[in-house]
Amino acid sequence: MFFAFWIGSSVLLYKYYHSKILIGSALLAASCLCLLIPLFTLVLGVALGPFGAIIGVGLAIAFGIILTPMGLVLAYFGYKSAAGGLSALRTRAISEVPAGAPAVPPIPLGSAVFCQFCGAQIAADHVYCAVCGRKQPNS
Numbered sequence: 001m002f003f004a005f006w007i008g009s010s011v012l013l014y015k016y017y018h019s020k021i022l023i024g025s026a027l028l029a030a031s032c033l034c035l036l037i038p039l040f041t042l043v044l045g046v047a048l049g050p051f052g053a054i055i056g057v058g059l060a061i062a063f064g065i066i067l068t069p070m071g072l073v074l075a076y077f078g079y080k081s082a083a084g085g086l087s088a089l090r091t092r093a094i095s096e097v098p099a100g101a102p103a104v105p106p107i108p109l110g111s112a113v114f115c116q117f118c119g120a121q122i123a124a125d126h127v128y129c130a131v132c133g134r135k136q137p138n139s
Helices: 002-016 019-047 048-095
Strands: 111-116 122-123
Touching: 019 048
Parallel strands: none
Antiparallel strands: 111 122
16 A cells, blocks of 8 residues: 555656655655565575574564554655645645636637546636646647
8 A cells, every 4th residue: 555655656746746745755665664674574584594584583573663663653644744745736726826816717719628637618728727727738
């Protein structure tokens, strides 16, 4: 689950940049490492034979005690940060509209096209939809 969210966040970083998504993605990556280091230590110890298995189990338990709570905390804050960044991306287009301006400005006839995501009528030269705020692919 963490990897899917992390990969999805990284894809969003390239499509839409927001600092909270970047921070959230980095925290989620760190949490995955914290949760996987004890497992890798255990597997490596078992692969080294009986003596290595004893050392591997001991290190896995020690790393698990230290790194698992840290990984869970990083995952929580990473998720909250990335989710906040996604929410900010959704509301940025709406919040940039001045208070006295109409939500959707009138569009002259003949120059209108429709948003490919929400179907709202937008001007042909607009790059972003005034209703959903998403960038039009053919702009």
